[in-house]
Amino acid sequence: MNHKLLLAAILLPTVMLTGCETLGGQDGGDVVVEDRGTQADGGQIVGDGADGATTSGAQAGSEFQGHPLDNPQSILSSRVIYFEFDSASIRNEDRAAIQAHAEYLSQHSSASVVLEGHTDERGSREYNIALGERRAKAVRQLLLFQGAVASQLQTVSYGEESPAAIGHDEDAWQQNRRVEITYKTR
Amino acid sequence: MKFRKNNRFISGLWMLVLLLTFSIPANALLTIQITQGVEGAQPIAVVPFATDKLTTPLPYDLVSIINSDLARSGRFSPMPAKDIKTIGSPHDGGTVRFGDWRLVNMDYLLVGRVRQTGAINYEVQFQLFDVFKGEQLTGISYPFVASDTRRMAHRISDIVYEKLTGQRGAFDTRIAYVTALTDFNKKRQFRLNIADSDGFNEQTILRSSKPLMSPSWSPDGQKLAYVSFEAGRPQIFVQQVFSATGQRQRITDYSGLNGAPVWSPDGKYLAMTLSKSGNPEIYLFELRTKQLTQITKHPAIDTEATWSPDGKQLVFTSDRGGKAQLYTVRLSRNKPASRPRRLTFEGDYNARAVFSPDGKLLAMVHGNKGRFQIGVMDLSNNTLQVLTDSRLDESPSFAPNGSMIIYATNRNNRGVLAAVSVDGRVHQRIEVQQGDVREPAWSPLSK
Known part of the structure; x- marks a missing residue:
């Protein structure tokens, strides 16, 4: 009897999980359930990672082995430039990042980027498209000034049509007023 | 114990059924x-x-x-x-x-x-x-x-x-609008839709995973001009609305912005914004000859042109004075015949104007102290009346009889449409079952 109960206790969650996976496979709407399981597993992995934090700390130095664009500690990993409302002025704190990208581009002539300009949702849509373009061009101008070549730089504006953050408050708006620097080639 | 688990499993199934039921992209009724x-x-x-x-x-x-x-x-x-x-x-x-x-x-x-x-x-x-x-x-x-x-x-x-x-009715008309939906994989889907003016017969005439913008009706009510980002950059298209195949034509693909297309009252031109010169300027595109005439030339943003009903004037948005405001330029044989003159001085932002069908009023997005509302200016004395009272109103479009203005707004964190009478006394709310709705464009009167 006790054995049966034990067996049931072991089997039932498995049955449940299997059910959920099937559902998840049939329809994305149930992925949430599946995700929860993954997160629980992932929690342990994160725990393992915490033990190995010293290892990644050691990597943080200049001995990063991968491509410089993949180094999370490099200033090149900063690829989003943020703006004030209705403005295309580049903030002082973003200048170092732009300079680093300019230097990278000037040292890697085959590298190229797309500069994607975005705005928050306030005001009219076509004006925002123009404002997003102005932001992308402001970043482009600074990259050119600091050594990138025009053929490496492409701009496009999505205005308010492609927000990074959903929401209708200053928090979301600040995240949406941006230029994204995306490397097409390295 | 087993029963309880099963029960939960079944209720999970029900959730799935409900999700499916509510997420079927059926005719979302307005x-x-x-x-x-x-x-x-x-x-x-x-x-x-x-x-x-x-x-x-x-x-x-x-x-x-x-x-x-x-x-x-x-x-x-x-x-x-x-x-x-x-x-x-x-x-x-x-x-x-x-x-x-x-x-x-x-x-x-x-x-x-x-x-x-x-x-x-x-x-x-x-x-x-x-x-x-x-x-x-x-x-x-x-x-x-x-x-x-x-x-x-x-x-x-x-x-x-x-x-x-004593005023023509506008019930036998249609509305075009853009909806943005987010599917289960968090993928965005954009649709260009048309529906009857009472919200029935919603039909999707274009779907895209990239943004769709700025629908504008041809004066004969048969075509829509719009902007599509389907190629990863903005391009202007003209589509036959009522052809079964959704026949369409790409009108522009210049480098930079290709935006804000608006038909001239005679249907021969599209006013549009292009930044191929390096800066957004307003141009007229003659549909028959594909010839461009540049209307504005200024290092500021110039965009969102709208034609006066007599075709003799364009009003547009420009931030040449530091902030977005409305300016007007006279046209003679579709060439600029005057220097742009500033029209709006109230509030800190006035943009995306549209003329009333009789040419006497100008509706616009009026921004003041961080709130964006629909305003109407009487062009005989330049007085501005603010018609709406929320904070994210945009894209005004007149009913073809001039009685109402339909616009986009935000309600409970969703993009919805609303309408207000030009005297500000009648307010309507227009809701769809799902997604964000935006950029309504009211069709001309049926012939």
């Missing part, structure tokens, strides 16, 4: 509600039309469509059908007893009957009366086919509206 009406809306009784002789019943009830049209305008207060029944059910002038309707303070009375003239053919005959004078205002009969039942009802509403207000 529902339109009056949120604020006019005091002293005119009482009218629309007596249910005689349909008892029909061998095939109509797919929709004409009278309920007419009633909801008239009520939605905010200018009429139709008598409920159950109250009408207690007074009488006349179907032609001969059987109307005006005294009975005067007793219940009805100003107007509409009666009629429908006859079947073929398998799918019908004829409706109706008469509109002024109850107090005991006089017929109009009496008409129209043939129609079953599939046009809703349009027939809207045309009757248009006739009643015009007789009683």
Whole structure:
């Protein structure tokens, strides 16, 4: 009897999980359930990672082995430039990042980027498209000034049509007023 | 224990069923509600039309469509059908007893009957009366086919509206708009839709995973110009709205912005914004010759052109004064004939203007102290009236009879459409079942 109960206790969650996976496979709407399981597993992995934090700390130095664009500690990993409302002025704190990208581009002539300009949702849509373009061009101008070549730089504006953050408050708006620097080639 | 688990599993299944039910991208119906009406809306009784002789019943009830049209305008207060029944059910002038309707303070009375003239053919005959004078205002009969039942009802509403207000009705019209949906994989889907002015017959004429923007009707109501990012950059297209194949043509693919297309009143040009020179400027694109004429030349942003109905003037948004404001430029033979003159001085942001059909008013997005609302400027004295009171209103578009302005706003964190009468007294809310709705464009009057 006790054995049966034990067996049931072991089997039932498995049955449940299997059910959920099937559902998840049939329809994305149930992925949430599946995700929860993954997160629980992932929690342990994160725990393992915490033990190995010293290892990644050691990597943080200049001995990063991968491509410089993949180094999370490099200033090149900063690829989003943020703006004030209705403005295309580049903030002082973003200048170092732009300079680093300019230097990278000037040292890697085959590298190229797309500069994607975005705005928050306030005001009219076509004006925002123009404002997003102005932001992308402001970043482009600074990259050119600091050594990138025009053929490496492409701009496009999505205005308010492609927000990074959903929401209708200053928090979301600040995240949406941006230029994204995306490397097409390295 | 086992039972409980199973139960949970079953309820999970139910959730899935519910999710599927609510997420089917079926015809998302627009529902339109009056949120604020006019005091002293005119009482009218629309007596249910005689349909008892029909061998095939109509797919929709004409009278309920007419009633909801008239009520939605905010200018009429139709008598409920159950109250009408207690007074009488006349179907032609001969059987109307005006005294009975005067007793219940009805100003107007509409009666009629429908006859079947073929398998799918019908004829409706109706008469509109002024109850107090005991006089017929109009009496008409129209043939129609079953599939046009809703349009027939809207045309009757248009006739009643015009007789009683002196202004053309705009019920037999359509609205184009863009919806943005997010699917289960968090992927965005954009749709260009059209629906009847009462929200029925929603049809998707374009789907894309990239943004769609700025729909604009051709003056004949047959085509839409719009901006699509389907190629990863903005391009302007013109699409036949009612062709089964959705035939369309790419109009521009210049480097930089290709935006804000708006048809000239004669249908021969599109005004648009291009930044191929390095800066957003307004151009006229002649559709027949594909020739461009540059209208503005200024290092600031110039965009969102709108034509005056006589075609002699463009109003556009520019931040050449530091902030977005409206400017006007005169045209002569579709070339600029004056220096741009600033039109708006109130508030800190005025943009995306549109002329009323009679050319006397200019509606716009009016920004002041961080709130963006729909304003209307009377061009005879340049006074501005703010018509709405939320904070993220945009994309105003006039009904083709000039009575209402439809616009996009935000409600409960969703993009929705709303409409307001030009005097600011009637407010309507238009809701779809899912997604964000934006950029409404009201079609011209049907020919």
